[in-house]
Amino acid sequence: MGVAFKLECGTCHYNSIIYEGIGFMYISLKSIASFVTDPVLKQVIGEFMEDGSVSYDAYKALYVCPQCDGIQNELYIEMQSDRSQYRRVCNCKRCGAEMEQTPIEHNVPIRLTCPDCRKSELKAMFCMDWD
């Protein structure tokens, strides 16, 4: 099960709901492949599924851009088989930089700068559990 929280800026109108953790769709690679929209990732998952001996770790994560403070809520996935391994890297949609996962403490992320005005720190509120 995962948690959802709402991020809000006190200075501008930025707000978004972020999902974090593991939902029921993450129980198998087949199920993950069914909701993934990135065609490249879909293909990679398909190749691993054919390998048979795959172990994987997948969850929804909060990513922050170290360059422009952009925030994205993306699927993290790593897979390992006898033949190959894969680890998903998330790039910022605004500037293309490689994003960093932000740790969550007590159901909310630790300090984040507003990606829009970049003047205030975002307030995070726990919303709900999801699965």
Ligand SMILES: [Zn+2]
């Ligand atoms: Zn703001």
Ligand SMILES: [Zn+2]
């Ligand atoms: Zn960026």
